[in-house]
Amino acid sequence: MFASILTTLLLVLHLANCAPLPQSRPLAPLYRRSDSSTTRYIVSIRDNTVDPANRLTWLNRILATSTPKVSAKAVDDDENGVVHQWDAAVFNGVAGHFDEQSLDILRAQNEVAWIEEDIILQKSVASLTQQSNAPWGLSRLSSTTPLSVPARNFDPTNTTFSYTFPTTAGKGVDIYILDSGIRTTHDDFGNRAQFLETFVNGAQGTDRDGHGTHVACTTAGSFFGVAKSANVFAVKVLNDQGAGPISAIISGLSLVSERFANQTSTNSNSNNNATAGGAQAVVSPPTLRARAVANVNNFTLLNQLPTSLNSTSPGTGFRPAVVNMSLGGSGNSRSLDRAVKALIAQGVVVVVAAGNDGVDVGDSSPAGVAEAISVGAMDVRDQVPSFSNFGTQVAVFGPGKDIISCGINSDTGSAVLSGTSMAAPHVAGLSALLLGEDPTLTPAQVKTKIQSLALRGALGRGFKTGTGTQNLVAQVESK
Numbered sequence: 001m002f003a004s005i006l007t008t009l010l011l012v013l014h015l016a017n018c019a020p021l022p023q024s025r026p027l028a029p030l031y032r033r034s035d036s037s038t039t040r041y042i043v044s045i046r047d048n049t050v051d052p053a054n055r056l057t058w059l060n061r062i063l064a065t066s067t068p069k070v071s072a073k074a075v076d077d078d079e080n081g082v083v084h085q086w087d088a089a090v091f092n093g094v095a096g097h098f099d100e101q102s103l104d105i106l107r108a109q110n111e112v113a114w115i116e117e118d119i120i121l122q123k124s125v126a127s128l129t130q131q132s133n134a135p136w137g138l139s140r141l142s143s144t145t146p147l148s149v150p151a152r153n154f155d156p157t158n159t160t161f162s163y164t165f166p167t168t169a170g171k172g173v174d175i176y177i178l179d180s181g182i183r184t185t186h187d188d189f190g191n192r193a194q195f196l197e198t199f200v201n202g203a204q205g206t207d208r209d210g211h212g213t214h215v216a217c218t219t220a221g222s223f224f225g226v227a228k229s230a231n232v233f234a235v236k237v238l239n240d241q242g243a244g245p246i247s248a249i250i251s252g253l254s255l256v257s258e259r260f261a262n263q264t265s266t267n268s269n270s271n272n273n274a275t276a277g278g279a280q281a282v283v284s285p286p287t288l289r290a291r292a293v294a295n296v297n298n299f300t301l302l303n304q305l306p307t308s309l310n311s312t313s314p315g316t317g318f319r320p321a322v323v324n325m326s327l328g329g330s331g332n333s334r335s336l337d338r339a340v341k342a343l344i345a346q347g348v349v350v351v352v353a354a355g356n357d358g359v360d361v362g363d364s365s366p367a368g369v370a371e372a373i374s375v376g377a378m379d380v381r382d383q384v385p386s387f388s389n390f391g392t393q394v395a396v397f398g399p400g401k402d403i404i405s406c407g408i409n410s411d412t413g414s415a416v417l418s419g420t421s422m423a424a425p426h427v428a429g430l431s432a433l434l435l436g437e438d439p440t441l442t443p444a445q446v447k448t449k450i451q452s453l454a455l456r457g458a459l460g461r462g463f464k465t466g467t468g469t470q471n472l473v474a475q476v477e478s479k
Contacts, residue, residue, distance in 0.1 A: 027107040031334070032117035040118035041103065042095045042247055042335045049111040052087045055094060062109060063102055084199075084247040089257045089346075091339040095247035114334065121249065121329040121365075123180065123211045123242035123421055136380050137218070137399030137426055138163035138226060142476045144455065146382050154380055154402075165476050170227025170432035172439065174263070174321045175219050177425075178252045179212030180242050181205070182234035183408045186213065188221035189232060197255055198236040199248035208240040210408040214417050215326045217406030219425040219432070224405045224414075226429020226476075227436065230322075233259075238327060246336050246365075249327070253339045260321050260348055320435035324428040325352045325366055326421035333365040344371045349435070349443045351375060351428040353420035360391035360467060368393050373431070373447050377401060377423040378473065384462030388420055392468040395447060396454050398426035427474050434477065453477050 032038075050058050059082065082096040095118055098106065106112050139161035140147055147161065176196075183206065184193035193216065195205045207213045212234065220230040235252040238244040323343065344350050352366050354376045361367045367374045370393065377388040377400025384390075385401050400423030407413030431446050441449070454472035463471055 025108070025110060027104075028109070028112040029114045030103065030107060030116070031114065033119075033331075036117055038117055039097045039099060040095070040245060040247070041098050041115050042093060042118050042250075043098075043106055043115050044091070044093045044113040044335060044338075046111055046113045047088055047092055052085070055085055056082065058111070059094070062105055084251050086250060086254045089261070090253045090342040091250050091335055093335065095245075095250070116333065116335055118245045118247045119329055119331060119333060120243050120245050121238075121327050123209070123238055123327055136161050137403050137422075138224075140380070140399050141226065141426060141430065141474060144475070146458070147380060149380055165226070165228070166433055166437055168229065168433070168436040170220065170230030170429065170436040172319060173227065173230045173432040173435045174233060174259075174319050175216075175227065175230050175428060175432055176233045176235055176256045176321065176323045177212055177216040177219065178235045178237045178249060178256075178323060178325050179215055179327065180209035180238040180240065181207035181212045181236040182216045182232065183207050183213045183406070183411070184234065185411050186217065186221075186406045186413070187411050188217050188223050188225070188406050190222055192220065192230070193232040193234070195234040195236075196259075197252075199251045200237060200239045200244045202236075202240040207234070207236075207408055209238065209242045210415060211242050211326070211417075211421065212236070212238070213408050214403075214405040214415055215324060215421060215425045218403060218422060219324055219429045221406055226426055227432035230429075230432045230436070244327070246333050249325075249336060250339045253323070253343050256321065256323055256348060257343055257346055260319075260346060263319050320349075320439045320441075321347075322349045322351065322428050322431045322435065324425050325350065326419075326424045328353060328355055328364060328367050330355075330357060330364055332363045332368065336365045337369050340366045340369045341371055344369075344443045347442065349373070349431045349446050351424050351431060353424040354394050355389035356387040356419050356421075357389055358386050359389055361389050361393040362391060371443065371447075373427055373450065375400075375420060375424045375427045375474075376469075377418070377420045378459060381460070382458050382473065383460050384464070385418070386462065387418075388423075388462075390464045390467050390469040394469055396427060396450055396470070396472045396474045397459060398423035398474040400426075430474055430476060437477070449477075450474060
């Protein structure tokens with residue numbers, strides 16, 4: 001009897017020793033720069049693996065730490081913990097400060113798709129020039145021929161230009177400016193500008209940098225702007241020096257996604273019943289020259305930033321929306337690109353600056369996202385400044401050198417800036433004009449229409465032939 005039991009035990013032990021060991025899962029990819037010393041990372045979580053409501057519990061369990069801090073305002077702290085978290089609307093994951101041991105543990109989890117460094121992106125602004133009050137950029141959008149300007153010494157204070165645009169002027173369209181904030185009290189916005197949320201450290205609910213206000217006013221200011229009746233919303237993702245982490249930008253995109261999904265159109269009837277009517281010519285009134293006040297900020301030359309989703313129409317129950325992102329970096333962020341793609345697939349038009357490095361956009365984020373509308377810069381003489389990026393991902397060129405728009409020194413202030421940051425809002429405004437005329441257009445249809453309306457072959461000196469870049473100058477639709 002004892003021998004039989006012993007034989008059975010030995011057989012069980014033998015079988016146990018012969019059983020194959022569980023195969024270990026390859027670690028989730030970790031993307032970071034070789035010289036990076038940051039502790040800031042974005043963790044992509046696979047869909048349908050972790051309940052968003054219990055995400056922190058899941059993190060605590062696998063990391064065996066105290067409850068992580070959750071605060072969208074704590075993005076500059078160096079303590080371990082979560083500072084951003086998102087559901088699957090635009091990007092499923094979390095961002096925070098994680099040491100090397102925590103990274104190793106996270107990478108080993110089946111729920112984690114990848115981890116990448118939370119890189120700081122910058123505004124896409126080139127040089128700052130004199131103050132003026134002549135929006136030549138608007139005029140170029142509605143002129144099928146080159147502007148009549150002196151061969152040399154162009155005076156940007158010239159107010160003889162005219163701008164023709166649809167009478168709907170983007171009414172009923174929401175434009176979200178993901179930037180350094182907006183001085184919403186500026187006279188040029190009337191009561192159409194609203195500050196939504198701040199996702200970075202710095203002044204809350206305002207713009208201390210000036211970049212976001214300038215961009216927003218070009219998009220929808222009543223004097224300086226393209227879509228003069230559109231609503232403007234500030235989402236502050238860049239700090240008071242014009243820089244911000246990718247995680248803050250994803251949080252801004254997530255906010256837009258949520259608002260777009262829940263926002264019913266209070267103007268849907270007026271939009272759907274609107275007719276194009278006669279376009280009107282607006283000549284810059286001399287009295288507005290007083291807007292040119294001292295507002296000199298030291299904007300530095302910083303660069304802007306793979307590929308196809310079926311975009312859906314927002315339908316009649318939603319207000320059409322446009323996002324302007326005059327920001328970027330020279331590298332690629334899978335997380336940011338995925339968030340941008342998801343928002344576009346939801347039905348939101350996304351316009352981005354091509355960047356100011358004078359190089360091919362390539363796969364830089366977010367300018368390299370094929371579904372977005374990436375915009376290069378041109379000057380008053382239809383030449384491409386040396387700072388403007390180029391390449392197959394650039395959808396169109398817009399006015400981007402010596403652009404007059406709102407300043408932040410006062411509610412009547414103005415400033416002149418240059419960069420693809422200034423070109424993008426011209427096209428964001430054009431997008432709003434198209435949506436104001438037809439709210440059912442999908443992001444893909446808006447992009448196609450902008451390219452089909454554009455002037456072909458108008459760009460001269462500085463345009464880089466042989467790079468696959470399309471020679472297209474943005475234009476307002478004329479009827």
